[in-house]
Amino acid sequence: MLGGLENAQTQTVETSAAEDSLAMFVSVVLADTEEVWAQIFENSGQTYRQPKLVLFSGQVQSACGMASAASGPFYCPGDEKVYIDLSFCNELKNRLGAPGDFAIAYVIAHEVGHHVQNLLGVLGDVQQQRQRMPEVEANKLTVKLELQADFYAGIWAYHAQRKFDILEPGDIEEALGAASAVGDDHLQMQSQGRVVPDAFTHGTSAQRMKWFKKGWDTGDPGAGDTFGRGAV
């Protein structure tokens, strides 16, 4: 069990019956992220605002523009919604070679990590800074943002385990496998057969695993300064 469903604000768009159990799983993970982050925010005297979840297939209109299954899961700060295309979950398993429920949980927790960054003002700061930078520098800043979202996914896993005892043997390896599979170097190798570090926007497999693991090992939301000098 992953915890209660009662907090999930889920808006499902035309999912097939076959996707229902996956949709249920995604909703439960989101509800768990809400419990964990509400507590963490409360501990520092802040109030957590829950993101909404939009499950879609095909195309979807967000405040950040039109998106399709090809864009992968994303978070839109404009409407504070996490968009998950259910076909991505199958893709994670089949094309990226990262099977397992917890791999999907990691992806959701990563997107919720962006929501946390939005609430903390980090996302807005980075977006402003990016506009004044050459592309290569802007990409480096984006990598730090992405690695911090991976760190927050690890923070979620740490606290969710203590609250709900959700993990089965091999789950952390599944999450690390997913973090590794969506590393820029891995994706570039798969799509174009070579690695172009200047075009990285999410970090290497090793970096992504490292920051997820740092969150998982420490459980300390303050230990995720990926923006510090030499941090990544």
Ligand SMILES: [Zn+2]
């Ligand atoms: Zn991201």
